[in-house]
Amino acid sequence: MTPASPQRAENEPPAEIDLNPVFVRPGEASQLPRFVMPERQMSPSTAYQIVHDEAMLDGNSRLNLATFVSTWMDDEAQRLYAETADKNMIDKDEYPATAEIEERCWRILADLWHVPDPGNTIGTSTIGSSEACMLGGLALKRLWQERRSAEGAPTGTPNLVMSAGVQVVWEKFCNYWDVEPRYVPVTLDRLVLDGHGLEQYVDENTIGVVAILGQTYTGLYDPVKQISEELDGIQQRTGLDIRIHVDGASGAMVAPFCQPELEWDFGVARVNSISTSGHKYGLVYPGVGWVVWRDREALPESLIFHVSYLGGDMPTLALNFSRPGAQVLLQYYQFLRLGREGYGLVQRNSLEVAQFLSSAIAGLGPFELISRGDTIPVFAWRLKPGHTRNWELYDLADRLRMRGWLVPAYPMPESITDLVVQRIVVRAGLSRDLAGQLLGVIEEEVAFLDSLDAPLPRAARGAGFAH
Numbered sequence: 001m002t003p004a005s006p007q008r009a010e011n012e013p014p015a016e017i018d019l020n021p022v023f024v025r026p027g028e029a030s031q032l033p034r035f036v037m038p039e040r041q042m043s044p045s046t047a048y049q050i051v052h053d054e055a056m057l058d059g060n061s062r063l064n065l066a067t068f069v070s071t072w073m074d075d076e077a078q079r080l081y082a083e084t085a086d087k088n089m090i091d092k093d094e095y096p097a098t099a100e101i102e103e104r105c106w107r108i109l110a111d112l113w114h115v116p117d118p119g120n121t122i123g124t125s126t127i128g129s130s131e132a133c134m135l136g137g138l139a140l141k142r143l144w145q146e147r148r149s150a151e152g153a154p155t156g157t158p159n160l161v162m163s164a165g166v167q168v169v170w171e172k173f174c175n176y177w178d179v180e181p182r183y184v185p186v187t188l189d190r191l192v193l194d195g196h197g198l199e200q201y202v203d204e205n206t207i208g209v210v211a212i213l214g215q216t217y218t219g220l221y222d223p224v225k226q227i228s229e230e231l232d233g234i235q236q237r238t239g240l241d242i243r244i245h246v247d248g249a250s251g252a253m254v255a256p257f258c259q260p261e262l263e264w265d266f267g268v269a270r271v272n273s274i275s276t277s278g279h280k281y282g283l284v285y286p287g288v289g290w291v292v293w294r295d296r297e298a299l300p301e302s303l304i305f306h307v308s309y310l311g312g313d314m315p316t317l318a319l320n321f322s323r324p325g326a327q328v329l330l331q332y333y334q335f336l337r338l339g340r341e342g343y344g345l346v347q348r349n350s351l352e353v354a355q356f357l358s359s360a361i362a363g364l365g366p367f368e369l370i371s372r373g374d375t376i377p378v379f380a381w382r383l384k385p386g387h388t389r390n391w392e393l394y395d396l397a398d399r400l401r402m403r404g405w406l407v408p409a410y411p412m413p414e415s416i417t418d419l420v421v422q423r424i425v426v427r428a429g430l431s432r433d434l435a436g437q438l439l440g441v442i443e444e445e446v447a448f449l450d451s452l453d454a455p456l457p458r459a460a461r462g463a464g465f466a467h
C-alpha cells in the first residue's frame with residue numbers, strides 16, 4: 001500500500017499511523033502513511049478526528065509558562081476570529097474595511113507611544129515582532145546607506161549595536177541582510193544595555209542601536225533614555241548621529257499602562273521606530289505584530305510600495321505578501337474592548353501575579369532572583385551557588401514538566417552561559433489561584449530534589465530552549 005520506508009533511525013516514529021477502528025468509516029483505510037500524502041480521500045470527520053487527536057498531545061497552553069504569546073481570548077473574540085478567518089491582509093482593495101482598521105490600530109499605537117506629530121507618522125501590521133524588527137532594522141540600514149551615499153562614503157560594512165541578550169531575530173536580521181552584529185556583553189552586574197562603554201562599539205558604519213523593552217531572558221528593560229543620553233555624548237564628541245530602534249515585543253504593550261513615567265518611546269528623540277508583538281501583551285492570538293516610525297522621514301521612501309486602494313494609493317511595506325487579516329481585527333477588538341483602563345487592569349494583574357510568584361520562589365531557599373517581574377510580568381531565577389551538587393534547574397524543569405507545567409531552564413547569553421536560569425512568563429489566564437497551585441508543585445519538587453543523597457544521573461541535553 002505505502003511505499004517501502006527508507007531506513008529509519010531507532011527513535012523515529014513508524015511510517016504508518018494506525019487509525020482507531022471506532023471512527024474509521026466502512027471502506028476507509030485503517031492505516032495512513034505518516035510522511036507521504038494519502039492516495040485517496042477520507043471523510044472530513046475522520047480527518048478532523050485525526051488532526052484533533054494529534055493536536056491534543058501538545059502541552060496544555062494554560063500551563064505553558066515558557067511562551068510570551070497569548071493563549072486566551074474571550075468568547076466574542078473567538079467568534080470574530082471564526083467569522084474573519086478568510087480575510088487576507090494584503091487584499092487592501094478587496095477588504096478596505098480591514099485595511100482601514102489596520103491603519104486605526106497603528107495610529108492608536110503611535111499615539112500611545114507619543115509620536116511627535118500624529119499626522120506625519122507611518123506604521124504597519126506584520127506577522128509578528130520578527131517581521132516588525134526586520135522592517136525597523138531595514139529602515140535604519142537604508143537611512144544610513146542613503147546618507148553615506150550622499151556623502152560619497154562607502155556603504156559596504158554596516159553594523160548594528162545591541163545587547164548580547166537580544167532575541168534571536170536580531171541575529172537573523174544581521175545574517176539575512178549582511179549587517180555586522182556588535183554585541184555588548186551581558187554580565188551579572190550589567191544585565192541590560194545601559195549605554196556604558198557604548199563608544200567602543202559605534203562608528204561611522206553603525207546603522208543604529210537596538211534597545212529591548214523586555215529582554216526575553218529576564219524581562220528586564222534596556223534603559224532607552226540612558227542609551228540615548230550616551231549617544232548624545234558620543235555625538236558631541238565624534239559627530240556620529242546614531243538612532244535607536246526599540247524592540248518592544250512585550251514591553252511596548254506594558255509600559256504605556258503600567259510604567260507611564262518611564263521614558264522609552266518617541267518622547268526620546270533618538271527613537272526612530274518601535275516594534276511590538278500584538279500577540280504577546282497586545283493580547284491577541286498568534287499572528288500579529290506592529291511597527292511604527294517616528295515620522296515619515298524615519299522610513300526611507302525607497303522601502304515603500306504603493307498599491308491601489310479604493311481607487312487611491314495605499315503605501316505598504318512588509319516582507320510577507322498574504323497573511324491573516326483576522327488578527328488585525330482581533331487587535332482592534334481588544335483596543336475597543338479593553339481601552340486604556342482594561343489593558344492597565346490586565347497587565348497590572350499579571351504583574352501582581354508575577355511578583356507574588358517571584359517573592360514566594362525567592363523565599364523557598366535554594367533560589368536567587370535575577371529579576372522580579374516588575375517590568376513586564378516575566379522573571380527569572382538561578383540556583384544559589386553552592387546550594388547543591390545533586391540537581392540543577394534543568395532537573396526542576398523536567399520534574400515540573402512531568403506535572404504538566406512548562407517552566408524552561410536555559411543558559412544566559414554569551415559571556416555568562418555558565419549561568420543557568422529558569423523563567424516564568426505570566427500572561428492573562430494565569431490567575432493568582434493557578435499561580436498558588438504552581439507554587440505548591442514547585443515546593444514539592446524542590447523538597448524531592450533536596451532529599452536526594454546523590455547527584456541525579458544526567459542524560460545528554462538536546463538542543464536547547466529557544467526564546
Ligand SMILES: *Cc1c(COP(=O)(O)O)cnc(C)c1O
Pocket residue numbers: 068127128129130131133167169212213214215216247248249250277289467
Ligand atoms: C518575542 C520577541 C521577538 C520575536 O517576536 P515574534 O512576535 O515572536 O516574532 C523579538 N524580540 C523580543 C524582545 C521578543 O520578546
